[in-house]
Amino acid sequence: xxxxxxxxxxxxxxxxxxxxxxxxxxxxxxxxxxxxxxxxxxxxxxxxxxxxxxxxxxxxxxxxxxxxxxxxxxxxxxxxxxxxxxxxxxxxxxxxxxxxxxxxxxxxxxxxxxxxxxxxxxxxxxxxxxxxxxxxxxxxxxxxxxxxxxxxxxxxxxxxxxxxxxxxxxxxxxxxxxxxxxxxxxxxxxxxxxxxxxxxxxxxxxxxxxxxxxxxxxxxxxxxxxxxxxxxxxxxxxxxxxxxxxxxxxxxxxxxxxxxxxxxxxxxxxxxxxxxxxxxxxxxxxxxxxxxxxxxxxxxxxxxxxxxxxxxxxxxxxxxxxxxxxxxxxxxxxxxxxxxxxxxxxxxxxxxxxxxxxxxxxxxxxxxxxxxxxxxxxxxxxxx
Ligand SMILES: Cc1cc2nc3c(=O)[nH]c(=O)nc-3n(C[C@H](O)[C@H](O)[C@H](O)COP(=O)(O)OP(=O)(O)OC[C@H]3O[C@@H](n4cnc5c(N)ncnc54)[C@H](O)[C@@H]3O)c2cc1C
Numbered sequence: 001x002x003x004x005x006x007x008x009x010x011x012x013x014x015x016x017x018x019x020x021x022x023x024x025x026x027x028x029x030x031x032x033x034x035x036x037x038x039x040x041x042x043x044x045x046x047x048x049x050x051x052x053x054x055x056x057x058x059x060x061x062x063x064x065x066x067x068x069x070x071x072x073x074x075x076x077x078x079x080x081x082x083x084x085x086x087x088x089x090x091x092x093x094x095x096x097x098x099x100x101x102x103x104x105x106x107x108x109x110x111x112x113x114x115x116x117x118x119x120x121x122x123x124x125x126x127x128x129x130x131x132x133x134x135x136x137x138x139x140x141x142x143x144x145x146x147x148x149x150x151x152x153x154x155x156x157x158x159x160x161x162x163x164x165x166x167x168x169x170x171x172x173x174x175x176x177x178x179x180x181x182x183x184x185x186x187x188x189x190x191x192x193x194x195x196x197x198x199x200x201x202x203x204x205x206x207x208x209x210x211x212x213x214x215x216x217x218x219x220x221x222x223x224x225x226x227x228x229x230x231x232x233x234x235x236x237x238x239x240x241x242x243x244x245x246x247x248x249x250x251x252x253x254x255x256x257x258x259x260x261x262x263x264x265x266x267x268x269x270x271x272x273x274x275x276x277x278x279x280x281x282x283x284x285x286x287x288x289x290x291x292x293x294x295x296x297x298x299x300x301x302x303x304x305x306x307x308x309x310x311x312x313x314x315x316x317x318x319x320x321x322x323x324x325x326x327x328x329x330x331x332x333x334x335x336x337x338x339x340x341x342x343x344x345x346x347x348x349x350x351x352x353x354x355x356x357x358x359x360x361x362x363x364x365x366x367x368x369x370x371x372x373x374x375x376x377x378x379x380x381x382x383x384x
Pocket of ligand 1: 036122123124125126127128130131132133155157158159203210270359362364365366367368369372
């Protein structure tokens with residue numbers, strides 16, 4: 001068992017540190033949360049540093065990287081910036097397009113990224129009546145006599161849906177009823193007639209907007225399909241395992257930032273004539289926060305390593321998302337406890353981290369759904 005970083009990983013993390021130190025000053029971050037967007041300068045610098053190209057196939061201009069290394073980069077990116085920005089999410093839609101997209105879709109996605117630094121597409125899965133229960137979605141495509149398709153339905157909580165030029169939509173084929181398990185993926189341009197959006201307002205993660213997306217008889221052609229017809233659901237499920245691990249990498253980074261803030265503050269804050277770090281109850285909080293961060297980090301890298309080894313991780317990724325997202329959120333909650341009154345103001349960033357991290361317990365699948373996935377696997381594991 002080797003926990004050491006390679007020289008390349010070490011260098012990568014140093015360049016992530018430099019990038020974050022240079023661009024994510026607290027004033028810039030505050031502005032991002034007020035304006036709900038990120039300056040182009042940061043997006044372009046991220047692209048130029050090559051971070052957004054990691055894991056994308058070399059023949060499309062990407063940089064080869066295993067999942068452990070990408071996880072390390074994501075964790076450090078959120079730890080050092082101390083905010084819930086959009087940057088690495090480029091990789092998520094790009095990975096979907098690289099895996100399931102047509103040659104023309106891949107080329108266009110790369111051209112767009114290299115030109116702008118912004119991801120090309122958001123992901124439209126959830127519906128007002130179908131969140132955890134994706135199979136109950138009612139967005140549907142119906143084939144027309146001329147060979148085109150008409151898409152109708154509504155998606156919700158679509159991260160960056162109103163900002164990015166395309167959205168990847170999963171929709172039922174022909175029949176919207178819940179017994180129809182046949183779904184397909186489509187790459188839909190947001191300025192196509194019949195596509196419209198309405199903003200939604202979050203209680204955290206405000207620098208990444210999300211919205212509802214409406215599809216009103218939107219005409220699609222066969223070229224807009226991603227992957228095989230009818231396999232949309234399975235394709236999404238497959239990539240969720242990776243996405244869940246990367247959400248936990250974000251969460252570990254943010255929890256580390258919260259822990260460091262709380263420990264620094266506790267060293268300075270005087271109560272009853274001494275720094276509060278001398279109070280045993282504060283020591284217990286700090287100790288448990290460190291345990292939670294270290295435990296989640298170890299689970300994260302073991303899961304990513306298993307993926308790199310080609311091992312199945314359905315159980316590990318669900319356990320990781322369930323344990324890691326909530327324990328890291330608890331770290332932020334404990335950090336808020338250490339700050340007490342000051343933590344409940346906007347003078348310090350802990351309240352922002354706390355609200356941002358709560359959202360990661362829903363995106364990519366809820367705490368309960370992770371138990372639903374993992375519990376069945378555990379039962380199977382010990383059946384004999
Ligand atoms: C920050 C953020 C970003 C997001 N980004 C996107 C995005 O880009 N694209 C997108 O399509 N969606 C996105 N979502 C939506 C997200 O995927 C859903 O919120 C999530 O899947 C849960 O669905 P729901 O909110 O409808 O909850 P519901 O499914 O209605 O769940 C309500 C409650 O019931 C529980 N529950 C449901 N089913 C079960 C079960 N079988 N067993 C036990 N408990 C159950 C849930 O755990 C939860 O506690 C985002 C959400 C958030 C918060």
